[in-house]
Amino acid sequence: KIPDRTIERLITYRRLLQKQAVEGVISIYSHDLATLAHVKPVQVRRDLMEIGFSGSPSKGYGVQGLLDYISGILDMPGGTKAALVGAGNLGRALLSYFNGRSSTINVVAAFDVDTNIIGRVIAGCRCYDIQELGARAKEFGITIGIVTVPATQAQSAADALVEAGVTGILNFAPVPLRIRPDVYIVQVDITRALEKVAHFAKPQSAK
Amino acid sequence: KIPDRTIERLITYRRLLQKQAVEGVISIYSHDLATLAHVKPVQVRRDLMEIGFSGSPSKGYGVQGLLDYISGILDMPGGTKAALVGAGNLGRALLSYFNGRSSTINVVAAFDVDTNIIGRVIAGCRCYDIQELGARAKEFGITIGIVTVPATQAQSAADALVEAGVTGILNFAPVPLRIRPDVYIVQVDITRALEKVAHFAKPQSAK
Ligand SMILES: NC(=O)c1ccc[n+]([C@@H]2O[C@H](COP(=O)([O-])OP(=O)(O)OC[C@H]3O[C@@H](n4cnc5c(N)ncnc54)[C@H](O)[C@@H]3O)[C@@H](O)[C@H]2O)c1
Ligand SMILES: NC(=O)c1ccc[n+]([C@@H]2O[C@H](COP(=O)([O-])OP(=O)(O)OC[C@H]3O[C@@H](n4cnc5c(N)ncnc54)[C@H](O)[C@@H]3O)[C@@H](O)[C@H]2O)c1
Structure with missing residues (x-):
């Protein structure tokens, strides 16, 4: 079971990524997502490792891919x-x-x-x-x-x-x-x- | 300045004391208030000391007196x-x-x-x-x-x-x-x- 606090942050990341996707942003670095979410970059990397998402730190994370992955964790298939x-x-x-x-x-x-x-x-x-x-x-x-x-x-x-x-x-x-x-x-x-x-x-x- | 968490607990204590007063309860012990508020009795005593309220632990706190005292801390005179x-x-x-x-x-x-x-x-x-x-x-x-x-x-x-x-x-x-x-x-x-x-x-x- 993923801790309460982590789930809250994932909800925040998802909301931020949705906004990025709407603005046409293709990829995002962990430190940029961290700034938007008012957390430390190491927290973003630790959260994504916890849910098993590995992006390539040098190129950043694909916004849509990460968005879909987090939704898979948060949401119930079928709604x-x-x-x-x-x-x-x-x-x-x-x-x-x-x-x-x-x-x-x-x-x-x-x-x-x-x-x-x-x-x-x-x-x-x-x-x-x-x-x-x-x-x-x-x-x-x-x-x-x-x-x-x-x-x-x-x-x-x-x-x-x-x-x-x-x-x-x-x-x-x-x-x-x-x-x-x-x-x-x-x-x-x-x-x-x-x-x-x-x-x-x-x-x-x-x- | 009273810490955020303490203010939250004082708001909880006030709501519980208001209910006690409506039910005609005259005095309440710190351990009873603690049980209702889902905190430890020592937390209630520490909070009340922090705001300078001294009740007599052997007889308990006067419900109305404590209620008025907490309102004095929380509220703005004049609303x-x-x-x-x-x-x-x-x-x-x-x-x-x-x-x-x-x-x-x-x-x-x-x-x-x-x-x-x-x-x-x-x-x-x-x-x-x-x-x-x-x-x-x-x-x-x-x-x-x-x-x-x-x-x-x-x-x-x-x-x-x-x-x-x-x-x-x-x-x-x-x-x-x-x-x-x-x-x-x-x-x-x-x-x-x-x-x-x-x-x-x-x-x-x-x-
Ligand atoms: N209704 C809910 O249950 C609910 C749930 C979650 C979040 N929210 C949030 O609460 C807020 C209000 O939601 P709602 O459902 O009442 O929306 P609504 O569209 O019914 O009401 C918004 C009101 O704000 C007015 N308004 C728009 N711009 C304004 C401005 N610059 N200055 C003053 N008034 C302005 C609009 O004329 C309208 O009357 C939204 O931000 C929404 O995201 C609401
Ligand atoms: N409206 C707010 O802005 C606000 C603010 C703070 C807290 N709240 C809390 O939210 C709750 C709802 O507030 P409200 O302003 O919408 O109240 P309301 O009186 O407008 O609505 C309550 C509804 O619940 C229905 N109801 C009563 N008993 C029921 C039962 N056993 N089963 C199903 N339905 C039942 C009533 O018929 C009514 O339609 C309250 O507990 C209130 O304390 C509301």
């Missing part, structure tokens, strides 16, 4: 299908944004308890009753879940996702989830981020 | 006023959520370039033309900014915020901002979080 639970304000913003944006991760179904939302199609994604999560997860091959329900509902939404067989959860509710250790959780805590900015922006916590 | 730049899908979801939610951080104005959005009031917050950011920042006493514009516009939005005098930025655009070192930046990268979940949810990156 990843996600369910979004809680099609409220934040959930709908996420659906609009991710609709068709990624070739490997697709939000294929949304789920809610609000009868005004169930049955709607939001940014190309149909919203079902949460009761149907188990059946739809099997039907669509859903393996990850996005939790955008109110804090008080987050644990039950997560439990329903795990029950439906997901192995990864992206949680936006500001509560820690108690989940089986074999399910991978990433927490995005927007409120905490805002509070941190507000604190360090104060004059006396000056630099 | 923090924020500007949101880019009142699109994500921006509007943030405005709806933070409207009146916090007593110390308030989004007091939004800014956009889209004439269909400028002039609207979204969740109690008026949207102005980005050209007015400087004048309005002075008028409202805005000290932090939230960037929810497209990636290609993020640097110019951040520059406009810094020009208008903000000292902290919460950036949702998936690009690193090049900003003066005395402006504090927190990056929330939803796309990276989703890609990480998708990777670790794969069967073969198994646990």
